[in-house]
Amino acid sequence: MKISAQEEYGLRCLVQLATLADGESLTLPQIAEREGISQANAGKLMWLLNKAGFVQAIRGTKGGYSLAREAGEIHLNEVIKVLDEDVLSKHCESYTGVLDSCVHKGDCGIRPVIVGLHEIVENALSQITLAQLVGSESSVDATFHQIQGIHRTIEPQSAGSN
Amino acid sequence: MKISAQEEYGLRCLVQLATLADGESLTLPQIAEREGISQANAGKLMWLLNKAGFVQAIRGTKGGYSLAREAGEIHLNEVIKVLDEDVLSKHCESYTGVLDSCVHKGDCGIRPVIVGLHEIVENALSQITLAQLVGSESSVDATFHQIQGIHRTIEPQSAGSN
DNA sequence: TCAAATCCTTACTTTTATGTCAAGATTGTT
DNA sequence: AACAATCTTGACATAAAAGTAAGGATTTGA
Numbered sequence: 001m002k003i004s005a006q007e008e009y010g011l012r013c014l015v016q017l018a019t020l021a022d023g024e025s026l027t028l029p030q031i032a033e034r035e036g037i038s039q040a041n042a043g044k045l046m047w048l049l050n051k052a053g054f055v056q057a058i059r060g061t062k063g064g065y066s067l068a069r070e071a072g073e074i075h076l077n078e079v080i081k082v083l084d085e086d087v088l089s090k091h092c093e094s095y096t097g098v099l100d101s102c103v104h105k106g107d108c109g110i111r112p113v114i115v116g117l118h119e120i121v122e123n124a125l126s127q128i129t130l131a132q133l134v135g136s137e138s139s140v141d142a143t144f145h146q147i148q149g150i151h152r153t154i155e156p157q158s159a160g161s162n
Numbered sequence: 163m164k165i166s167a168q169e170e171y172g173l174r175c176l177v178q179l180a181t182l183a184d185g186e187s188l189t190l191p192q193i194a195e196r197e198g199i200s201q202a203n204a205g206k207l208m209w210l211l212n213k214a215g216f217v218q219a220i221r222g223t224k225g226g227y228s229l230a231r232e233a234g235e236i237h238l239n240e241v242i243k244v245l246d247e248d249v250l251s252k253h254c255e256s257y258t259g260v261l262d263s264c265v266h267k268g269d270c271g272i273r274p275v276i277v278g279l280h281e282i283v284e285n286a287l288s289q290i291t292l293a294q295l296v297g298s299e300s301s302v303d304a305t306f307h308q309i310q311g312i313h314r315t316i317e318p319q320s321a322g323s324n
Numbered sequence: 325t326c327a328a329a330t331c332c333t334t335a336c337t338t339t340t341a342t343g344t345c346a347a348g349a350t351t352g353t354t
Numbered sequence: 355a356a357c358a359a360t361c362t363t364g365a366c367a368t369a370a371a372a373g374t375a376a377g378g379a380t381t382t383g384a
Contacts, residue, residue: 001163001164001165001166001169001242001246001249001280001283002163002164002166002246002249002250003163003253003276003279004163004164004371004372005257005371005372005373006371006372007163008257008272009257009259011272012266012272015271015272027329027330027331028330028331029330034265035259035265036258036259036260036261036264036265037259037260037373038259038260038373038374040373040374040375041259041372041373041374043331043332043333044372044373044374046331047331047332047333050331050332057330057331057332058330058331058380058381059329059330059331059332059379059380059381059382060328060329060330060331060380060381060382061328061329061330061381061382061383062329062330062381062382062383063329063330063331063380063381063382064330064331065331076275080163084163084164087163087164088164091165095167095170095171096198097171097197097198097199097200097203098198098199098200098343099198102198103196103197103198104174107298107299108299109177109295109296109297109298109299109302110170110173110174110177110295110302111299112299112302112303112305112306112307113238113290113295113302113306114165116286116303116306116307117165117283117286117287118163120282120283120286121163121279121282121283124278124279124282125279128275133271133272133275134271135271136269136271137269137270137271137273137274140271140272140274140275141274141278144274144275144278145274145278166341166342167341167342167343168341168342189359189360189361190360190361191360199343200343200344202343202344202345203342203343203344205361205362205363206342206343206344206363208361209361209362209363212361212362219360219361219362220350220351220360220361221349221350221351221352221359221360221361221362222350222351222352222353222358222359222360222361223351223352223353223358223359223360224351224352224353224359224360225350225351225352225359225360225361226360226361227361260373325384326383326384327382327383327384328381328382328383328384329380329381329382329383330379330380330381330382331378331379331380331381332377332378332379332380333376333377333378333379334375334376334377334378335374335375335376335377336373336374336375336376337372337373337374337375338371338372338373338374339370339371339372339373340369340370340371340372341368341369341370341371342367342368342369342370343366343367343368343369344365344366344367344368345364345365345366345367346363346364346365346366347362347363347364347365348361348362348363348364349360349361349362349363350359350360350361350362351358351359351360351361352357352358352359352360353356353357353358353359354355354356354357354358
């Protein structure tokens with residue numbers, strides 16, 4: 001289970017825009033430099049984010065990108081879903097082995113785990129906004145663990161011996 | 163954020179072995195057929211799982227694979243870590259763009275999110291064993307949501323207006 | 325109206341992940 | 355001892371993801 005390059009860099013570009021003051025914007029070369037990626041790659045990512053309505057693009061001289069909504073109103077689960085093309089809904093069609101459809105179609109013991117995992121991740125991400133990612137690493141960490149805290153208080157399951 | 167093919171199929175093969183009675187085993191052709199994957203692919207997966215100590219392989223006629231430990235003692239977080247090659251520890255080296263090292267080295271606002279996400283996932287997976295995946299979809303679903311239940315009781319954060 | 329700066333779009337190349345193949349090694353059976 | 359069934363291993367082929375390139379479109383300003 002891992003984050004794709006598109007998710008990683010796309011999110012990072014958004015965070016750059018979130019640091020801007022009202023009315024400011026960044027051009028592709030600026031974004032590319034600040035994230036250490038190529039201008040071409042930044043262009044592709046911003047195109048995606050623009051299509052999805054997260055950023056606003058202005059063409060021509062004096063153009064550039066800025067957030068289309070307030071950073072505090074953009075939740076990470078929405079961002080990830082766009083950058084990842086909603087992978088969950090295609091899961092069972094993606095892992096069919098050499099056959100046309102998954103052998104476990106109908107009744108599948110691991111599907112609940114996959115779905116549940118995505119729920120958990122989505123739930124966590126839905127509680128974080130871009131605005132919360134602009135601080136220093138330690139402050140973001142503190143914010144996140146405040147949210148995450150509840151996950152550490154799980155009572156040990158009585159290991160349902162099957 | 164998604165599950166890789168190796169994670170998906172590897173886990174499924176393990177679940178097949180978990181359904182066996184004591185002393186029984188499955189050959190590669192049998193595993194391949196039951197999961198709808200090629201024998202070659204099953205072979206590679208089982209080789210990985212064997213190296214990692216989850217399964218026991220017996221060669222020659224009458225050979226086959228069986229679990230090396232009890233299904234109730236094999237937790238999904240261990241399995242996923244092996245099938246995924248512990249991707250978290252390499253995260254910051256994997257997303258360096260066109261540079262040699264990540265521009266956010268030192269202080270990074272999204273690293274806590276990445277790390278935290280992995281903690282959450284690992285935490286959930288560590289509470290599930292192979293034994294819990296052998297039932298019907300509905301029974302597995304019930305088990306999982308019992309575990310997951312706590313994640314739904316999160317109090318709304320007071321959206322730290324930055 | 326022209327030129328410069330910028331974003332937009334599609335096609336292409338490279339890299340990485342996935343899956344396959346074939347030859348080798350081991351064990352059980354006759 | 356020979357053979358058949360099985361796992362093991364490393365090299366190879368294919369497919370998917372990631373990244374690049376290049377020409378087009380839009381805007382500003384002289």
